[in-house]
Amino acid sequence: MKYLLCLLFLFRFAYAQSYQKIHEKAVLADTHNDIISTCIEKGYSFDENLAGKTHSDLARMKTGGVDVQVFSIWCDGKQPQPFAWANREIDTLYAWVARNSSSMMIAKTYGDVKKALKQHKLAAMIGVEGGHMIEDDIQKLDSLRKRGTCYMTLTWNNSNPWATSAMEEITDSLVHQPKGLSEKGKQIVRRMNELGMMVDLSHVGEQTFKDAISVTTKPVLISHSCVYNLCPVFRNLKDDQIKALAKNGGVIQLNFFSGFLDSSFQRKYNAFIALHKNEIDSIKSVNPNSVDSILDKRYATEIEKIKAPFSLLFDHLDYIVKLVGIDYVGLGSDFDGISLPPQQLNNVTTYPLITKELIARGYSKKDIKKILGGNFLRVLKANAR
Known part of the structure; x- marks a missing residue:
């Protein structure tokens, strides 16, 4: 009996070492985190200890093994001068980097990400969440790209004059404009392709999704969404959208919000x-x-x-893999932009648990590297000019 117990202990120890080693060696890229907005709202700073206050801070990202973080630049559709607000949030990120240049750096391109990884620094990327933040001005799109924006979500929950959102398309409230992309919207997508800025289709309506997929010449990004067939909410993707994205060569980064994972969440909440x-x-x-x-x-x-049960995140992941393959899924947590992540995934330090569960579900080391960051880096590289 003692011999068996000893073997069991050694097996468990080896297993723990195995998933931690795989996690450490993989590049972990999270494509959506709202800590900038949270810090501005509450007077916090990313480079201080925010344990118990937020999902994220610089030290805890290191503990969780985060290598590439896309920081969301966000305001709602009611914010006056949203372009100025976007720049204020970008200034905040630049200030954090300036104070912590030994541990993080602004990464504007795929090449910058590779440089950050080589120097063992957090690659801090910028994602603008909501096309309303360019104020219908393509020159402002160019300006945001120069500052480092790697993707722009064509809409947030609010539509803008050139693209309709998922929230508003499903409520049939868009009496003021047709659903989908206008000609200007298609021009903006083409310009994003030219600039090397990923077209992010989280939050967009189904018609906007179809229009954007037909116009873009580069792989698209879904920075933080899940599967509609498992949790039928307006923000999640239907099977035809997932298949279209795979055909395009894009990637779906799974959102951790319980309400997008668990179909029973809203009733319980x-x-x-x-x-x-x-x-x-x-x-x-x-x-x-x-x-x-x-x-x-x-x-x-x-x-x-x-x-949501921890397992549901992986049910969404498995669903996408079975539908279109391993190359089209990743992680876009939405930490600090959501109230209730799944059980066990309480903050950025818990990322290794994802690797542990992927091993338990039979994913290979190669597959795990793709899921944790490789698929996103492929799309980032493919969008480069």
Whole structure:
């Protein structure tokens, strides 16, 4: 018996060493993180210890093995002067890099990413979330590219004058414009191809998706979305979209939000909110920005049950792999832009658990390297001028 127990211990130790070693050697690229907006809103800084406050900070990204991080530049459609706001957020990222030049660098191109990896620095990339931030001006698109923007999401939840969003297409609220890309929208997609800026189709409506796929000459990016057939919400991709993306040579980066992974999430979440409505209203009246953090502490057990099971993230991944192959899926966490990630994936330090589960599901080292970052880097390289 002692001999068997010893063998079991050695096996478990070797297994732990194996997944950690694979994780360390792979390039981990996360294509969507909203820590910039969170830090501006709450007065935090990425290079300080934000444990217990956010999903991310510089030190914890290193712990989690993040090599390439695309930082989201975001504002909603009501923000005055969204182009100026985008530049303010980009300035924030540049300031973080300037203070921490030994551990991170701005990566504008595939070549910059390779340089950062060689120097063991975090490759800090820029992704603009929402075409409204260029204010219908292609010169502003050019300006954002010069500052380092590697992708732009054609819409956020709000449509803009040249592209319609998934949220608004499904509600049939677009009485002011036809669905899809206008001629100017198609011109913007072509210009993005010329600039070496990836066309990101997360958040866009189905017609906008179809139009963009037909216009682009480069592989597209889905920076943070999941599978509609497993969780039918407007932000997820239907089978025909996944197949079209694979034909285009693009990549789908999976979002960690429980509401995009678990079809039962919204029902469970609504029940929780209804149960604690009076308390939530009371907190909002005093400090609306603290609602989530207070509830997380008071009702940790209840909230944990609301979150999507850890396994569901991999069900979405498996679905895409079975439908179109291993080359078209990756990770776009949406950390610090979402309230409830899946169970176990509480923050950026938990990324190694993904590698561990991929091994358990039978994925090879080669496949795991593609999922963790290789597929995204292929699309980034293919978009280079």
